[in-house]
Amino acid sequence: MANKSKTQVALYILLGLMTLITLFPFLYAVLTAFKPLQEMSFIPPRFFPEHFTTYNFKYVWSKIPIPLYLFNSLVIAVAVTSSVIFTSSIVGFVFAKYGFRFKEPLFMLLLSTMMLPIQVIFVPTYLVVSAFHMGNSYWGIILPNAINIFGIFYMREFIIQIPQDLFDAARLDGCSDLKLYFHIVVPNSVPAIVSLSIFQFIWTWNDFLWPLIVAQSNKLFTMPVGISAFAGFYAPKPNNYVMSAAIFEMVPVIIAYFIFQRHIIRGVTLSGMKF
Amino acid sequence: MxxxxxxxxxxxxxxxxxxxxxxxxxxxxxxxxxxLHKWSYWDNVHPFVGFRNYISILHDNLFLHSLLNTFYFAFTVTPLQIFIGLLSALLLDELIGKIRKGFFRSVFFLPVVVSGVGVSLIWRWLYDPTFGYLNEILSFFSLPPQGWLRSYSQAMPSIIIMSAWKNFGFYMVIFLTALQGIPESLYGAAKIDGANRIQLIKYIKLPLLIPAFTVSVVISLIGALQVFAEPYLMTNGGPGYATTVTVLLIQNTAFTEGNMGRASAMSFVLFLIIFIITLIEIKLFRKREVSY
Structure with a gap:
């Protein structure tokens, strides 16, 4: 038994070390965000703020329109998520419960776009969006992300498991296809819909390259784009301000994570989607 | 039907x-x-040039260098984050009690959900060679200060370390789920045969984790070949071109230089690479899957 408790102790030491490494950057960011500007050039740097201040947050709030960026992020994330939920569940339903010609090849064709992320074809996609006069608009950011092939795949896997009897019985009662969708598919796939919503919402919230390209003016900036523009690269802002800005950006996601973490983690486990 | x-x-x-x-x-x-066209954002005429864009980029050292950087990143970060993810999943699997497991799982998954922009900015500050805290930690262990993102040879490893730190929790969850799927009866049988912990891991857990491993490698490589935000924010491709990855170069070619034709040729090459690598992976790993 002594041997067993020894391995348990070793286990906890290792896990404790990993916890420290995982949390340290966040902790240091928070502490930095409460340090006054003078303390940014301390050599050696100190861990805790010498003079605790909340000025950095006020400074960032006054320098960049955080409410606007939050609003933009929210509008885009809500629009993309609603659209992805609707399209994923209804297309997933079609591929899960209907038999039709060329079903398999059509599904494979859709799945092949998993290898075609917007990150790789953003140049032509941007020109397409511009051709539709959607450059520098919400639509330009939202529409190319309005369908998520991972979502379709995920919902199809889930809907396949809904017992066929439910559909057959409703069909005998004269239910239309759309009614089947609203009265059987949706109520029976609530857990999957919840997981996918949260997953998609956070993914969209964190997305960077696409909104960076489409948003030409800061009126359209999302939180990540706005924060990165504020932080700068060639003339970077002092890090106490940058850390405050980063905290403004990360806090909504962290709060959502603490509320919904079970769903989020299940979202990963059921599909293997990627942020 | x-x-x-x-x-x-x-x-x-x-x-x-x-x-x-x-x-x-x-x-x-x-x-x-x-x-296949000379397509500049600033010109109105876009003459057909055949494969000249492809020939040109394949002779362009910067493009080839960006591909090498991308491969360097992808093929280093993938084994690293999958290894740490696997290790942490195996460690958590040894833990007794749901609450403890849940606690560590939540902590390790936290960097996965926050944005790449936020953590890149945090790590850019930690890595600062003069005022950053990482060199302070090194000096605590009497180690010499490092250049990190400012050093030509260390910039990419620094980004890789940060990315592995950010992503390992994702792979941990994939492995944990696979571990939960292993039937208790298998362990029981092995224990009766006198197998110890290490043997359980080696002969039961690892072989049964191969499908999860395949999924992880595919997801990780596809994602890593598209890396953008981290080098964009932390080094902007520098110092020199040490961290200029392909998506960053494409973005620059398209939107700073306005050269859409050339950028599209680069995109197409990157797409082909992702496509071929994915096919090879699926082929390679399919053979080795084990079922029970």
């Missing part, structure tokens, strides 16, 4: 495929089309 296509199915599939045609397949073909 009806053989003709029901109207409802058509009503759903037609708009879906129109969307995919406009926003996925269309742009891919459009990239091919653009890449």
């Amino acid at each position: 009806k053989q003709h296509v029901p109207r409802f199915v058509l009503c759903i599939l037609i708009p879906t495929f129109v969307w995919f045609a406009i926003f996925r397949f269309g742009p891919l073909l459009y990239a091919l089309f653009l890449s």
